[in-house]
Amino acid sequence: MVDEVLLRRLTPGVIGVLVRRGADFASAEDAVQDALVEAVRVWPDDPPRDPRGWLVTVAWRRFLDATRSDVARRRREDLLGEEPPPGPAATADDTLQLYFLCAHPSLSPSSAVALTLRAVGGLTTRQIARAYLVPEATMAQRISRAKRTVAGVRLDQPGDVATVLRVLYLVFNEGYSGDVDLAAEAIRLTRQLASVVDHPEVAGLLALMLLHHARRAARTTPEGRLVPLAEQDRSRWDTGAIAEGVAVLQAALARDRLGEFQAQAAVAALHADARTAEETDWVQVVEWYDELVRLTGNPVARLNRAVAVGHADGPRAGLAALAELDPSLPRHTAVSAYLHERDGDLEQAARLYAEAARRASDVAERDHLTRQAARLNSRHRPAAEPG
């Protein structure tokens, strides 16, 4: 077996070396993909002493082979020579520049995600296609279009960390389908980013991902049923990931440059910190949502704030906070159902849960809301006999 994680980790640095030797990004990226495929084929029988050096050599040879047929062949060979001296070692800057390029603002979100997973993440087109449930040919086109879009972008331009974080967060939220765990991959890429750039929001996003991921095993039953936070078996939370997330977050907060990911991570940390649902410090959760609303004005943050207010100050206060928000917001009806149930208005809650299920955009969420409505509607009668 080839250590695929090692291959993925080496990918951006190897692309960086090729680019610094004079290859354009698109060709360098193609050549490195070829080298990765070759490594998976060759390494099990003939493992290299220096995996990174091996990849650089093979990728460079592939690059030269590919450009040989080009009209620019002679110029390139004159410029670069057949066997160039080993380039300078890949630097943290190479990797960072690749993150910026793959999340370039000229790319659509889906293109930025696909390009990041391939060039920075070292995933194959097939793996990315499977993870996003689209045909491989479609994903290949999406990636080559993305590469054409950024063809004119110079790799030494400073980029925007915020755009990179949005892309990584999209990958994280995609969760889990196909043979690649995208949430775990997003954590790896964010951790790697944190190692090459010193930025409190990168740390904030890493902490947020770790704290959410720590609860994943408890969040669904083996059959895929959603388990609400209050009902989760907290002994199944990953305490190692929680400890790391909290430490990363505290270091970031100490720098006093608050951003939205740090604020979200702070909420997640408060949940992770409570040994039981009843011990949750809802007053502090509300305060962090206040910060988040102040930072972003995001309506989803306001919606989550209404839930927290419902716990801190009672369901009536939560409903009052909810009344100020646009009812067409996603999950508005679900939140309303929840607060009505806590307020003891079970008839209204049941009706709202059913309506929220009809509006849900996720299968697991829809099924959960349907079950909530069914639970309330069946409270006066015994469970129906099966069959």
Place this chain on the structure above:
Amino acid sequence: MAKYLLLKHYRGNPAAVNDVPMDRWTPEEVSAHLKYMDDFAKRLESTGEFVDGQALAQEGTWVRYDGEGRPPVTDGPFPETKDLIAGWMVVDVDSYERAIELAGELSAAPGAGGKPIHEWLEVRPFLTMNHTVSE
């Protein structure tokens, strides 16, 4: 990044502007229509947005379970049910607006007289699976 179903009905949808049945078109018009659909799918693949496209036979059969050890009950085939799905295309796009734009282009496929059919298509979002749910 969301998937949408662009659904084409034979019946059950409001009438198209250029509402002439396909068998009354000229053979060239039929060919032009099919080529338009084919090109549309190819173009979507090149933009990295194509997921699937299928056409369905007109006739379908209703089937239901009829109890342990019994074969399923069938009814039909019905050539004349109220609503009939002709086929679909599935796209994976960045926004709802893009899905609407693509459905609009698909509805412009040429029909009788080489003019756009302006047929009504239904756009339905896919429910997501296994997304990390916020708490």
